[in-house]
Every structure is written in structure tokens, then in C-alpha cells.
Amino acid sequence: MKHEIFEKNVILLAIGILLTISIGGLVQIVPLYTMEQTIEKVDGIRPYSPLELAGRNIYIREGCYNCHSQMVRPFRDEAERYGHYSLAAESMYDHPFQWGSKRTGPDLARVGGKYSNDWHVAHLIDPRSVVPESIMPPYAFLAKRELSFDDAADHMKTLRIVGVPYSDEQIATAKEDLRIQGMGEAGGDVEAFLARYPKAKIGSFDGDAKKTTEMDALVAYLQMLGTLVDFTNVDPETLYR
């Protein structure tokens, strides 16, 4: 009956519980921050451009993660359907991550570049116009809502607090970068933009060049998912864990 002392003293019980859980937490969580293997060292990963980030915020706002995962697991069936398994590095600038836990719809970790912008727009406006068996709700309103430019820099500053390495230059040019990515040359210096955000896709994603809508942002985000790492340049053995 040595546990009687815990059963009869609620403060001691609380301290005991705290101690036990802390040991579990410290052993499991702390090393993930200090081990070098946690995040793979691969080339190409960069923070999201302002337009992609806005699209990501819409993705979260609309709850896309409820039906779509962003996590290709190292299994044969997933590799044959979606491509190379996801790396921790590929979501290192995600706060919060969008791995998801449920696939009512397909995984989206490597959807970037798989379909055309036109398809994404048609599909978001009316999913059944292109995929008759789809049960996804329509998001036609995104094409009508103009994207808010004013809070772009604030979102980046917030992410910088939690460790996303946005430079002062990137934050200063946030609004301009939104215009450039959504309009191309008409918005500003495309080359300087691409230096800030290599591999970013540029253009009017929703086919209407006059304004940048939430549809532009979401499609820009979808079209870059899983495209940053060039796996032909990665030695697979360096990824083994």
C-alpha cells in the first residue's frame, strides 16, 4: 500500500503525475529539436512567397486539411500513386503543419504541377464539372473575393517569430511580391522576385489578370506543393532514418 500517500494527498498526486508525463515528454520531444537527423538537409526548401502564404491561409481557413492530407508515407502504394515520400524538410516552414490525418480526398503533398491552373480553377468552382464522382464542396466564391494585400507582411512577421527565416527585404516587398506573382511583369521586377522565391510560379492563376483573388492565392499554393525539392539530386541514403 505504498501508493496510499498519493491517494490521500492531491498535491502530491498532481506533482507525481506532472513528473511522470514530463519524463515522457522530455525523452520524446526535446531530442527532436536537438538531433541533426530530424530535418533532412536537402536543397530547394524556402519559405512561402506572400501569395502562396495567403493561399495556405485560405487552405486552413476553409478546412481543406479535414479531407486532404499532405503526407506521402514511405509505402509502395503511396509512392506509385503520389510520388516520393514527404520529407520533414518539406514542411519545416509550416506553422501549423498540414499533414492531416484523414483522406476523404487524395493526398496533396505532391499535387503541385500535376494539373493545369485552369483545371484547379474549374475544379474549385465546381468539382463535379471535371470529376463527376467527386464529393468535394464547391469553392466558387474564392474567384469573386479579392485578396487582402494589407496583412501580407504581418503574417510573415508572425511566422518569423516562430522561426521562419523571412528577411527584412522579403517583408518589405510583401505587397509588391503579391502583385508580381499574381500579374507577372505588370506587377514589378519578376527576376528580383524569383531571386527571393526560387521556383515560384508566376501568372494569373485564375485567368483574370485584372485582379488578384483568393482563387489566385489558393491555386498558387496548390501549384507549389511538393515541387521545391529536386529528388534527382538527392542521394536516397542520406534520407534514411
Next chain:
Amino acid sequence: MANVEKDALTGTETTGHSWDGIQELNTPLPKWWLYTFYACIIWAVGYWVVYPAWPSLSDYTKGVIGYSSRAEHAKEMEAVKASRSEWLGKFEEANVSDIVKDSQLLNYAMAGGRALFNENCAPCHGAGGQGAPGFPVLADDDWLWGGTLESIEQSVRFGIRSGHEEERVNEMPKYGVDGLITKEEMAAVADYVIGGLQGDGAGKTVFAEQCAACHGEDGHGLPEMGGPNLSDGIWLFGAGKDAVLAQLNSPKHGVMPAWQGRLDDVSIKQVSIYVHSLGGGQ
């Protein structure tokens, strides 16, 4: 507790608690449960030794068998590749027109091609290739960029306006927006096109001057330039005069991704053969 009370009926020790005359027994854990629990603890110790388990601040214990889920995955993918190698080797060596001559290879390509098509192509082109507005039908014999096995393979491999350096690309001028022809000329040529390219009016003149270079003098299309056939009643961006006028004013251009890099060489050949078989392969 100095003197533990025992329950008279069962002989089990009590906890000393009693409510309304009901005493709480201190029944020990069943033996089988207890020993299973101890066995699990011993099992865990063995597991720590064999598999990756304990983290330190800079590394983790790798385990004596050096297990890695990603290495395991790579091994499985290699094994699958090896088990298919007899077939895959034939596909790697042969080009698409030779593959279809061998009935066994053709069967293999059709099965693989169907699976690949449904995952990768059907979202735009529809299951079975029935198409959707703005996304070409693949089940008919109207081909924008040619319907031979080789043309299809090239379209799949490098895409249409895909940004790949070997992409297929063309661009219809913005006749209306850029003011290249007058409104009257646009209306005339639209009438001529939807009227089945008949007659000798102003429409025919405009067509000969502006459209024939890509769509062919008879309007039957020039697949080598990606100029669509305008005489077959198949309309990618909608039928009728308004749709034709909209296309003349500010043309839409479809985009297809390049699949090289996303699909391997054998998959590209298989899916090209499948598409060719859907109805109108030339």
C-alpha cells in the same frame, strides 16, 4: 496498516474503507495479467536493443539490426522493380510502335496504362477520355497535336504549354483585344466558321488571310502546329457564334503538364498506348 481486516466471505484483504456498511476489497491483480505485464516490460527492453529506440540530444540508438523504414521502403521498391524487370526491360528498349505489335506487351501496356490514366489523366480528360469543357476529348479521332502513337507520347512526355523546354506550344492572336481585325470581320469569319466553312463572302477572305496558316486552308486543322480542326463540329471551348467570337477576341489556351519526371519512361509509354486505344488513335 498494522492489522488488515479480512473479508469474512472471500478471505480477501480489505482496504479498510467502508461506506454504508459496504467494505472495499483489495483484490490483487489476476496472476495471468500481472505476468503478461512483466513480460511486456522485458519485451520492451529487447525491442530497445534490436530497433532504433532511445534518443540522446544529438543522435539516437540505431538498434542492432539497423532498421530504417525509409531504407525498408527503398528495398521494397527495388524488389518490385526487379520482379517486373523482365517486362520493364522490354518496354525500355522498344519504342511505342513496336510495343503495340507484340500482343503480350500490348496487354501489359493497356493494363498499366489504364491505372496510370485514371490517376493522372482522368481528372482533366475524364474517365475513358470523354473530356470536359476546355479539356480535350481523347476518345474521338479529333487530335489537336496529332493522334499517332509517337505524337501522343510526345504530348504526354513534354506537355502542352507546360514550361518544359520541349513543350508543344502555339498561340492564337488576340484578334479582338489587340484590334488585329475589325468587329465586322470578326463577325463575318465567326459566321463562316460556324456555318461549316461554306460560301464565298467576307468571312472566307478573312479566314484565308488570318486563320488558314494554323487551321489549314480548308479548316481541317494542322496537327503539326496544334491548329485545331474547325470543320468537325467538335469545340474545345464551346460551340456557337458567341464562343467562337470570344475565342477570336481573347483566346483561351489549354495547358497540359509535362509528365516526364513525374512518371517514368515506361509509364509514359504505357499511358500513351492506352490513350491511343481509347477510340481514335491514328
